[in-house]
Amino acid sequence: MSRPRLINRDEASAPLERELLVRIHDLMVKTRALEERLIQMYKQGHGYFWIGGPGEEAFNVPLGLLMKRGQGLDYDYLHAHYRQSGTMLALGEEPIGALRQMKNTATDPYSGGRNFAGHFSKREWNIAPVSSPIEVQYSIAPGTAMAQKRHGGDGITIVTGGDAGTAEGDFATCLVWSSRPANPLPILIIVTNNKWGISTSADGQHGETRISDRGRAFNIRSKTINGNDPIESYRELKEAMDYVRTERKPFLMEALVSRLYGHSSASGANFVANEVDPIKEFEAKLEKDGVLTRQQMDELRGRYTEELAAAARQVRDEPQPAPETIWNHIYAEKK
Amino acid sequence: MANMAQAVRMALHYAEENLGVMDIFGEDVGAPLGGVFTATQGLKNAWNSPLDERGIIGAAIGLAMAGQRPVAEIQFADYIFNTIDLLKIAGNTHWSSNGDWNLPMVVKTPVGSGIRGSIYHSHSFDATATHIPGWKIVMPSNPLDAYGLMISACQELNPVMFLEPKALLRVKGEERIPGEPEDERQLSKMIDAPLGDRTAWKPQWPALEPYAVPIGKGKVVREGTQVTAVSYGRTLPMCAKAADTLREQGVSVEVIDLRTLWPYDWDLVKGSIEKTGRVLFVNEDTEVTNFGEHLVRRSVEELFYKLLAPPRLLAGKFVPGIGLSDNLEMASVPQLGDITDALRKLASEEP
């Protein structure tokens, strides 16, 4: 699935259709406004813990836009990690759900007040529950991919996680199970590389030059991309997903991304000035190319900030789950 | 009569024909071996996975998420411990997603002593398994129950841990599996793979009938009035034997096969303790933080005033492993003599 190589880099990232660019930008800003609201809620005591993806919007939004959304084997499965609000919003999710999970209300659509922020789950869209033990999703994802391979069609499985977590055996599990000659799987294996664990930098831990190089040993097609550029992300994801959809084989993608508010509330959740801000960069480009004006973009930001502040006020008054509900849903029952 | 390995195989055959089981997998589970205990021999949906326990449990979770009904095997329970966090996830997914996702998956694994397996082929898993909420845990003690419990497991909406007492996998049953031919040599000819080249071999399955042992229901295997013995798995037939011996000596023992460890049949246990006033819980997992300790606690808390003697637990010794030497294994886990003695003592204990 090679595409024509363009010599000039600027040309290579020539703009997608204007409408798509505006949509991506809109969702990136919406995601950022959501995350900043979540951080504020945490800091004001309206939540116990924050973890999320400010800095990863340029990659996560295109991913959500490109997914085939729906329930069951004909649609894409996402085994996400905890930094993917951008993917959820791009799929069409309303941001208030994330606020409800932060406030652990009974109305939290992902866990009913049981799980951390950023731990999305939505069976209706094949979004597998995000789990706190990192990387386990890499062991689980081959299962949905196996079922999809047998089923036929063009639904694929997507799994994402962080760079530090690739040291876990589950990452190797994913490479091994996805590339078995007996049954190669339609799975897009993604690593978002922000160069950090919590406080441990990648320099001290990674012997491999690129994480994507690990795919080579398994004959898995692989690539490292700039996940801070939404246009490159969109193109590369589309190409990789097309390959997985049609060839029914795995693809390993490493996306280089930023971590703009540190690891989580555990590390303070304060803005980190020395990381690339993908929204800032994208906006400069959109302005330069005459796609959007500074004023339009500022207005958009202001509007989302206000909307989320209003949503947070609404969530504040919603009930907490009742204590006796701890006994609900231990087992599924036949109806 | 079929042995337990054959019974499990027949249940899985029934499940792949009738219950939508499309994946039966694990290390060496597919052809040519059909499992190290032959419990998956000849099954059309059995396949060999990579040698990766985390991958096996993970794939089973993923398959279940995708609406399949996987049956995954961990070759020996001794090797399931490096998957504990995945087992926890399988157990908590329904709860943590507030009822949105459920995982209809079965994990089967041979447990316990009895084959001189030394320290890494003799572990029990019942105490650990019962410590992971969200699972149903079954452990048959005879082939017919193995057949019926496996069929129930393959109909469940929830994760089921199917513990196979390895000491009993080769023991023939006393009751026929519905559909099993009368002559056991004929059965063997039909469903046991020949030694040597098996490439052309295909099993000839008997016309099996549905038969389900409901999950959560125990069974009284000996009726008695003086003392209750509650057990499961390898130690259950020993308890029955001990009861037979003691009956000849004038001691009446009621023996309960728990069959399901979670959710367990407390009504049955409670009723029996109320009748006899004395209870001995028997299993072979190490005795500290043993599942039997939970049963002792519950007996004391709920039935204190009905008891004629303290509830007791006879379990494996709290030592790091089971040594290979015959003497070491026999000394580490309850044997027939230990059970008979413990029951006799308890029966004569007066308040």
Ligand SMILES: Cc1ncc(C[n+]2csc(CCOP(=O)(O)OP(=O)(O)O)c2C)c(N)n1
């Ligand atoms: C199995 C496991 N070990 C440790 C942790 C604690 N922990 C949470 S996030 C994290 C760092 C993860 O880094 P990375 O995989 O690069 O993902 P990122 O958070 O940077 O996106 C650690 C150590 C955990 N959640 N799970």
